[in-house]
Amino acid sequence: MAVKERDRFSTATRIRLLGEQTAARVYRSQTKRQARRSRLTGRAALLAMVLCSLVVALAYPIRQYVAQRAEIADLRQEQQRARGRVEELRDLKARWQDDAYAEQQIRQRLHYVLPGEKGFVVVGPDASEPSRGDDGADDRPWYSNLWDGVDKSDARDQ
Numbered sequence: 001m002a003v004k005e006r007d008r009f010s011t012a013t014r015i016r017l018l019g020e021q022t023a024a025r026v027y028r029s030q031t032k033r034q035a036r037r038s039r040l041t042g043r044a045a046l047l048a049m050v051l052c053s054l055v056v057a058l059a060y061p062i063r064q065y066v067a068q069r070a071e072i073a074d075l076r077q078e079q080q081r082a083r084g085r086v087e088e089l090r091d092l093k094a095r096w097q098d099d100a101y102a103e104q105q106i107r108q109r110l111h112y113v114l115p116g117e118k119g120f121v122v123v124g125p126d127a128s129e130p131s132r133g134d135d136g137a138d139d140r141p142w143y144s145n146l147w148d149g150v151d152k153s154d155a156r157d158q
Helices: 002-097 099-110 142-157
Strands: none
Touching (some): 002 099
């Protein structure tokens, strides 16, 4: 019986030792996982810090880049408008080179007449002669405006 008790004790001891060994392995593996987790957390924090510093470092240059691109786009539009205006002015200059157009404009704007022609200013039924207080300079020939200016300055001098 002594042998049987020893075997039991021996088996119980072996089971206990196996349990302790298993517990030690589990503890070591948990410790390794925690160590890995802490390293990953440290790595993640370092990575996050690097990314944040890159974002902060690049924010101003990127903002400047975007602003400059918008300014370039605005300047291109302005350049297109200026080119269109230049074309209009070239067309106008070409028209003024034509003697018939120049004569037409001179007669229309300055109320000139050719020798032998009689000039008339047609006034509609609702129009009246502008008084001295009413400017009406756009509706009258240039020479009337000139004489009115001379008369006004003469009246101030007296």
